[in-house]
Amino acid sequence: MKRHLRLFALYFAQYTKVRLAYKGDFLIAFFSSMVATVLGFGFVWVLFSKIPKLQGWSFYEILFLYAFSITPLGLFNVVSWNLYEFGEQYIIQAKFDRVLLRPVSTLFQVLFERFRLESFQEVVTGLGVIYICIIKLNLKWHVSDAMWFAVMVVCGFLIYLSVFLSLTAVSFWFEDRVGIVPPVFNMLTFGRYPLTIYNDFIQFMLSWIVPFGFASFYPTTHFLGRQSFRTYFYLTPLVAIAFFTLAVAVWNRGVLNYSSTGS
Amino acid sequence: MTSAPLALPSLPTRNRSAAAQQALVYAEFVRVGFINTLAYRLRYYTGIVTYFIYVSVYYFIWKAIYAHSQRIEGFDFGQILTYIAVGWMIRSFYYNxxxxxxxxxxxxxxxxxxxxxxxxxxxxxxxxxxxxSAFRLILLTLPTVIILFTVYPLRPPRSVVHFLAFFLSSSLSFFIVAGINFAVGTLAIRLKSILGLLRAKYFLLELFSGLLIPISFFPHAFQAAFAYMPFQYISYIPVLIYLGKLNGVFILRALGIQFFWVVALISLGDGMWRWSSRRITIQGG
Incomplete structure (x- = not known):
C-alpha cells in the first residue's frame, strides 16, 4: 500500500511535468474545459427562467444535484483517460504486454499512467457551485455533514469507476468493442435530475444495475434535508464498495484471459 | 463482411471537362467518407441507443414540468416533446x-x-x-426516427410543404455545422492541442443551437444576440419549420439566412485555413 502511494505520487508528478511542458497549451485546455462545464449548467438555468420548480425541486436544489453529479465525475475523468482507449491502445496495440512485465498491479498502471489534469476544474467548478447553493438555500452544515459529503464524493467516484472499469474489462474478451461505453456514458445525464421524475424501470436500473443514482441523487437528497431516501443514503458506501469489488474481480478475470496480439 | 452491396461504384475520371473532373474528385471523397464510416457501422447501432437515451431524459424532464402547466412560451407538451425529438433526429444526420x-x-x-x-x-x-452524413442518414437517423415515433407520442410535420422546407433547412444545418467545425478545427494548427476547446464548442452548440431547449425560452437579451449568430439556424429554425411555427415568407427568409451563414462560414473556414496553413509544423510524419 505504502509503495503504491509512493508510486502514485511519482506517476502523478511525472505526468504533470509532461503536461506542463507546454504551459500555454495546458491553460487553454483548462479554461476551455471550464467553459464547457459551465455551459453544461445552461439548460437548467434557462429552464428555470421559465418555471419555478421541477417536481418540487427549486432552481438551487437542482443546481446542487447537477453540481454534485459532476464533482465525483471530475475525479473519475482525471484517471479515466486510459480506460476509453484501453481496447485500442492496450489490447490491439498490445501495450498491455509491458504492463504485465512490471511488478505493480495492472489496474494501478493503466489508471495512473496518464491523467486528464484539466478535469480537476470539474471538481473545482462543482464544489464552487455547491457552495453557492448551500448559501442560497441557507443550509446549515455541521462538521459531520462535511465529512459525509467527502465520503459521498469518494463513493460517487468509485461508482463511476466501477461501471466504466467493468465495461472496459470487456475488451479482454472482445477486442472489437461495439461501442457499449457511449450509451452508458450518456446515461450519466439521468443522474443530473431527480430520480423520481423517471418511470420505475429507469429508477430501478439507475439504482441497482448502473447505480448512477447512488453517485448523485441519493447523496444529494440527504444534503438538501429531504428525508425520503435516508436508507439509500446510508447504503451508498456499501453499494460503492460492492460494485468496485465486482469490477476489480471482472478486471482480474480479464487479465487472466489476455493474450497478446504479438506485435 | 457484406460491404459490397453498399459500396458505390468507383467513378471513372478520364475524358471529362476540367470542372466535371473536379466534381468527380470530390464525389470520390464523398464515397470514401461513406465507406470509411461503414467500417465502424457497429458503433452506429449503439448510437441509436445513445440518441434514444438523450431524448428519454428530456421526455421525463418535460413531462414533470408539464404536469403543472398547459403551455410554456407557446409550446404544449406534445409540441415540446416533438421539438426535442426532431432536434435530436436531425442532429444524428448533421453531426460530424x-x-x-x-x-x-x-x-x-x-x-x-x-x-x-x-x-x-x-x-x-x-x-x-x-x-x-449520408451513411448516418440511412443507418442512424432512419432507425432513430422509427424508434422515437414508435415509443413517444410525437407529432407529424405540419404539412407536406413544411416537411419539404424542413428537409431543405436541416440539409443546410449540415453545412453550417461542417463550416463551423472546419473553422474551429484549423485552430489546432496553431494551438496544437484543442480538445478542451472542442469540448467547449460541443456544449456551446448543444445549448445555443436550441437542441436542448427552444431559443424562445432564453432571456430576451440572449435571443437578441443569437439573431446575429449562426447557431440557432442549426436546430431551432429547422424544427420550428417542422412544427409549423414558421410559415410562408418567414420560412423563405429563414432559409435565406441559413444560406447566408453557409457561405459566410465556409468563407471563414477558407480564410482560417489560408492563415493557419502558412504556419504548419509537421510533427514527425
Missing part, C-alpha cells in the same frame, strides 16, 4: 467530427498528406463529412 479529425491530423503529423493532394482541403473535408 471534422474538427476532431483535423486536430488529430495535426497531432499525428498526418496533415502533410492533406497538403500534398491537389485539392481544396476544406472541400475535401466537407465532401468526406457529407459521405459520412
Amino acid at each position: 467530427n471534422i474538427d476532431q479529425d483535423l486536430a488529430e491530423q495535426v497531432v499525428e503529423g498526418k496533415l502533410a498528406m492533406d497538403l500534398i493532394k491537389p485539392v481544396n482541403v476544406q472541400a475535401m473535408y466537407l465532401a468526406r463529412a457529407l459521405g459520412e
